[in-house]
Amino acid sequence: MASANPHAFIDMKGITKRYAGVTALDGVDFSVNAGEAVCLVGENGSGKSTLIKILSGVEQPTDGEIFINGEQRFNLDPRASSAAGVMVIFQDFSLFPNLSVAENIAFSTQLSKQNTLFKKRNARDLARSVLQRIGVDIPLDTRVESLPVAHKQLVAICRALACEARLIIMDEPTTALTELEVHSLLEIIRRLKQDGVAVVFVSHKLAEVLEVSEKVFILRNGKNVVEGPATDFDAASLTRHMTGRDLPQVTVSAISETSQTLLHVKDLTKAGVFEDINFELRAGEILGITGLLGSGRTPLAKALFGLTKPDSGRITMDAKVIPLGDPLASATARIGYVPEDRLTEGLFLTQSIIRNVAVGRLTAHERYGFLNMKSLNAEADIWLNRLKVKAPDIEAPVQSLSGGNQQRVALARWLARAPRVLVLNGPSVGVDVGSKADIHNIIRELAASGIGVIVISDDLPELLATCHRILVMRNGKITDEIKGASISEEELAHRLAS
Amino acid sequence: MKQATISSRLIHSPEFRLAIIALAVFVLMSVLSPDRFLSSQNLTSMAFQFPEFAILALAVMLTMMTGGIDLSVVGVANLSAVVAATILTQYAGPDMSVGVAMKWYLIAFAAALLVGALAGLANGALVAYFGLPPILATLGSGLVFTGLAIAMTGGSAVMGFPDIVAWLGNGKLIGVPVPLIVFVLLAIGLHILLTKTGFGLRVTMYGANPLAAMFAAINVTALILRVYVIAGMFSSVAGMIIMSRANSAKADYGSSYLLLAVLISVLGGVNPYGGYGRAIGIVLAVLSMQFLSSGLNMLQISNFARELIWGGLLIFVLLINTIDWASLGQGRKNSNKSG
Numbered sequence: 035m036a037s038a039n040p041h042a043f044i045d046m047k048g049i050t051k052r053y054a055g056v057t058a059l060d061g062v063d064f065s066v067n068a069g070e071a072v073c074l075v076g077e078n079g080s081g082k083s084t085l086i087k088i089l090s091g092v093e094q095p096t097d098g099e100i101f102i103n104g105e106q107r108f109n110l111d112p113r114a115s116s117a118a119g120v121m122v123i124f125q126d127f128s129l130f131p132n133l134s135v136a137e138n139i140a141f142s143t144q145l146s147k148q149n150t151l152f153k154k155r156n157a158r159d160l161a162r163s164v165l166q167r168i169g170v171d172i173p174l175d176t177r178v179e180s181l182p183v184a185h186k187q188l189v190a191i192c193r194a195l196a197c198e199a200r201l202i203i204m205d206e207p208t209t210a211l212t213e214l215e216v217h218s219l220l221e222i223i224r225r226l227k228q229d230g231v232a233v234v235f236v237s238h239k240l241a242e243v244l245e246v247s248e249k250v251f252i253l254r255n256g257k258n259v260v261e262g263p264a265t266d267f268d269a270a271s272l273t274r275h276m277t278g279r280d281l282p283q284v285t286v287s288a289i290s291e292t293s294q295t296l297l298h299v300k301d302l303t304k305a306g307v308f309e310d311i312n313f314e315l316r317a318g319e320i321l322g323i324t325g326l327l328g329s330g331r332t333p334l335a336k337a338l339f340g341l342t343k344p345d346s347g348r349i350t351m352d353a354k355v356i357p358l359g360d361p362l363a364s365a366t367a368r369i370g371y372v373p374e375d376r377l378t379e380g381l382f383l384t385q386s387i388i389r390n391v392a393v394g395r396l397t398a399h400e401r402y403g404f405l406n407m408k409s410l411n412a413e414a415d416i417w418l419n420r421l422k423v424k425a426p427d428i429e430a431p432v433q434s435l436s437g438g439n440q441q442r443v444a445l446a447r448w449l450a451r452a453p454r455v456l457v458l459n460g461p462s463v464g465v466d467v468g469s470k471a472d473i474h475n476i477i478r479e480l481a482a483s484g485i486g487v488i489v490i491s492d493d494l495p496e497l498l499a500t501c502h503r504i505l506v507m508r509n510g511k512i513t514d515e516i517k518g519a520s521i522s523e524e525e526l527a528h529r530l531a532s
Numbered sequence: 533m534k535q536a537t538i539s540s541r542l543i544h545s546p547e548f549r550l551a552i553i554a555l556a557v558f559v560l561m562s563v564l565s566p567d568r569f570l571s572s573q574n575l576t577s578m579a580f581q582f583p584e585f586a587i588l589a590l591a592v593m594l595t596m597m598t599g600g601i602d603l604s605v606v607g608v609a610n611l612s613a614v615v616a617a618t619i620l621t622q623y624a625g626p627d628m629s630v631g632v633a634m635k636w637y638l639i640a641f642a643a644a645l646l647v648g649a650l651a652g653l654a655n656g657a658l659v660a661y662f663g664l665p666p667i668l669a670t671l672g673s674g675l676v677f678t679g680l681a682i683a684m685t686g687g688s689a690v691m692g693f694p695d696i697v698a699w700l701g702n703g704k705l706i707g708v709p710v711p712l713i714v715f716v717l718l719a720i721g722l723h724i725l726l727t728k729t730g731f732g733l734r735v736t737m738y739g740a741n742p743l744a745a746m747f748a749a750i751n752v753t754a755l756i757l758r759v760y761v762i763a764g765m766f767s768s769v770a771g772m773i774i775m776s777r778a779n780s781a782k783a784d785y786g787s788s789y790l791l792l793a794v795l796i797s798v799l800g801g802v803n804p805y806g807g808y809g810r811a812i813g814i815v816l817a818v819l820s821m822q823f824l825s826s827g828l829n830m831l832q833i834s835n836f837a838r839e840l841i842w843g844g845l846l847i848f849v850l851l852i853n854t855i856d857w858a859s860l861g862q863g864r865k866n867s868n869k870s871g
Contacts, residue, residue, distance in 0.1 A: 365749035382740040
């Protein structure tokens with residue numbers, strides 16, 4: 035019987051979680067002392083979110099022990115966990131956009147006190163005192179939806195503090211923040227720590243918060259790989275432990291001098307989202323577009339495929355204008371788009387693997403409305419093989435595949451249509467390291483075969499490893515154009531967030 | 533190995549369960565009331581009864597495949613029938629020569645189909661262009677269609693048709709009831725449409741994930757329009773059969789058919805969230821329902837109790853299917869692991 039570490043506020047031992055045959059966590063140990071900042075690092079799919087879900091009582095562990103304040107807890111549920119002072123701030127903050135700052139901060143506290151009536155004055159007093167505690171000044175009556183991202187995050191932190199949080203877990207706290215905002219967040223974290231509040235940062239890129247952290251836990255494939263004092267780590271060693279290997283140095287082959295301009299984007303503007311976007315894409319070129327969350331990179335990607343309609347501007351392919359805001363016209367012009375979120379936008383999860391590929395080519399195998407199933411499936415099968423999708427049974431639902439294989443299925447659908455321009459939004463999100471390298475190779479091969487590829491991503495090593503050129507977006511504008519391989523990751527991160 | 537997976541898939545399919553249910557109900561009713569339930573008279577009367585709501589169920593099923601629903605099927609059926617009946621009573625009387633009556637009957641039938649198509653187009657437009665939830669859009673439009681039919685007739689039945697009208701609902705072709713033949717043809721047609729055509733595959737994929745369908749450059753708007761137009765035309769055919777069997781058309785015929793059609797679709801294994809459904813499932817579900825309903829009739833159970841049983845059954849089947857899907861997924865994953 036393991037006994038609890040007397041100093042730890044949270045002590046989790048040998049946590050194992052299995053979902054229907056898949057082991058998400060395998061004997062993971064995790065502990066946080068009071069007033070301590072801890073980084074929980076791992077790639078997508080490494081099990082870090084599962085661990086947080088268990089700690090916050092959303093999921094029950096299959097095996098393992100949880101101690102809070104030295105006391106062993108069984109059947110932790112979300113209410114018990116928050117009563118113990120464990121608060122999670124999710125990436126989207128889960129605030130009520132149409133309520134005021136004060137209401138958002140005081141809401142859960144007032145609820146948990148079981149008051150029948152909402153007392154506005156109490157709410158304002160509480161909100162004011164919490165804001166003072168972290169030393170920030172946000173007008174109490176502003177509606178939360180009108181606040182900038184960094185302020186929303188602060189409101190979420192205040193809400194947690196109003197509930198007497200003893201541990202605040204922050205999911206991807208820095209993805210949407212500029213360097214300046216990260217800096218002021220760190221100041222607040224220092225104050226919280228002095229107050230005895232512990233903080234856990236959960237992320238796959240945490241170099242920025244290392245300086246305020248005491249401990250680092252790294253998860254890989256559901257297991258602890260390394261834990262140690264934060265001073266032992268830097269950005270490079272974090273990545274190495276996270277991925278389990280050094281990323282190979284790949285050089286991007288040059289584009290042929292004679293290659294033609296394929297896509298021409300001119301003065302593309304959508305009010306409040308992006309403006310004056312101008313760029314060209316040559317055949318065989320891999321163009322990266324990056325920026326912080328909310329910089330307009332995803333709306334721009336969607337606009338290129340007609341999924342959002344820009345207010346003005348022009349997209350031309352081979353001097354032919356493509357109608358804006360019409361995905362069918364974009365597809366006819368042989369532009370392909372692989373969306374960021376495979377599960378909701380990219381794939382038909384309950385449908386078979388083969389159908390998920392075939393659906394892109396129905397028109398080509400249709401005569402008088404009737405499908406030639408044989409040729410349709412044969413063609414899809416060729417693409418599955420070409421992209422090395424490992425599937426025991428192509429009739430099985432696509433949701434039975436791993437993230438990397440799912441992404442290949444999504445790619446196969448578009449490649450079967452022989453696109454001339456392929457827009458890949460987050461091509462390796464949620465994909466394991468091995469598949470990631472493979473997907474990068476596929477991207478390079480596609481470009482070498484003359485397709486123009488646009489990679490939209492915030493994964494800087496990915497961009498540096500694949501792109502000939504990188505456009506940096508900030509507040510909806512292209513602020514920088516960088517030749518690939520001419521810049522270090524740190525420098526690129528700085529240009530993104532400064 | 534391949535054989536094994538095919539047979540295990542068959543056993544795990546909702547249609548297989550349905551076949552067993554249909555058989556069980558048949559056997560149960562035969563045992564409870566052997567001389568009356570198994571009489572050729574009862575069997576024939578069942579074959580005449582169920583096609584009208586079974587065809588409505590096919591219409592509901594197609595829309596349910598997309599994750600939508602069509603609650604206006606009965607309204608469309610009655611409106612089509614009233615339009616056809618009005619044409620017939622205006623231009624063709626009971627004492628007309630067969631040739632001329634036939635001509636007018638075909639014209640009336642075509643008009644009914646047109647009404648169904650237009651009504652479906654309206655439904656599809658509400659769903660596809662205006663983004664209304666199908667359940668509300670068609671609930672509203674169904675009332676509008678019924679209202680139009682009432683406005684045309686003043687609420688009373690339209691009657692006085694040439695004899696030829698009776699054939700569709702009451703006639704026999706080589707000993708088989710004509711409405712049954714119509715239903716079988718439509719069911720086969722729907723099966724082919726769903727499994728052999730690009731349209732059918734698109735419908736299934738759209739039902740599985742509408743957003744992904746849009747991202748896969750499927751013309752979603754056109755797809756939804758066509759789905760509701762086909763559903764509307766199926767409803768018109770059902771309306772013509774009802775008209776023939778009742779030898780009249782009225783705005784509020786078959787009001788209990790709506791619940792029945794929805795129930796049959798769900799019982800038939802169609803996923804109400806879209807993405808799964810087979811015509812054979814509808815056929816089996818219809819048979820189960822008809823066996824049950826005839827049997828209850830013979831056991832002299834009141835009509836009101838019958839509606840209660842149907843409503844209960846609908847919720848029960850939904851629950852069973854939800855539970856079963858979860859464990860089906862589990863079973864599949866486990867078999868993957870071992871294989």
